[in-house]
């Protein structure tokens with residue numbers, strides 16, 4: 181009995197010490213990398229949740245849940261690093277071709293997590309974090325493909341955070357870059373056909389101003405986890421403008437601050453080389 185108690189006290193003390201050590205290390209890493217240029221807008225292809233689940237012998241659903249936790253951590257670090265926009269590929273239009281129960285569980289996860297945020301519940305201090313950083317959350321993509329309840333939750337959080345004047349989190353769900361570009365072109369053609377736009381005034385920047393990311397700063401970095409080296413129809417137009425693309429060999433739920441900092445240092449070296 182006494183022995184157990186002693187072990188509990190010791191492990192509590194060690195946990196606290198460990199947490200403090202981790203916090204301190206994270207703060208130091210963030211302060212160090214912030215001395216150099218930080219990309220204003222980062223896109224993440226959050227890949228590898230299912231392989232993470234398989235490797236760890238857990239259900240696919242739990243892999244996606246671990247992916248959501250990873251998203252929360254990475255978002256927090258990005259905001260502390262003063263990144264102004266984070267765009268995440270949460271669900272591709274093609275993902276609707278996955279097994280029905282996986283699609284349903286991903287939709288449920290999206291709905292529940294967004295519900296927790298909109299209803300002002302504590303999601304590991306996430307609500308506090310949104311308030312503190314005045315974060316705007318937007319869902320972008322072909323929203324009418326979402327089940328009504330999920331779409332409503334997405335629209336609700338976009339509405340609730342629309343007047344926040346801090347950074348923006350763009351959640352691509354369900355998204356394909358080619359759909360985004362064709363939607364922009366269609367909106368421009370509409371203006372031509374109703375006589376509000378002269379075809380001669382169609383420029384690259386006009387098309388760009390009709391993309392879903394039109395109110396985010398220029399994309400400067402894309403990170404894809406899981407070792408895959410493709411863009412998989414993510415931010416193709418935005419990626420054409422001097423964007424550094426980094427492929428990392430870890431699954432999304434395993435992506436750490438240390439990995440992010442390593443990539444940011446590469447980004448800073450590249451910036452310095454471009455200046456020379």
Ligand SMILES: CC(C)=CCC/C(C)=C/CC/C(C)=C/COP(=O)(O)OP(=O)(O)O
Nearest residue numbers: 226227228229230231247248270290293351
């Ligand atoms: C509400 C919200 C924003 C939720 C985010 C949750 C999350 C991280 C979703 C990503 C889903 C997804 C298709 C990941 C890709 O890994 P994969 O499933 O393709 O894994 P694999 O590459 O190993 O097959």
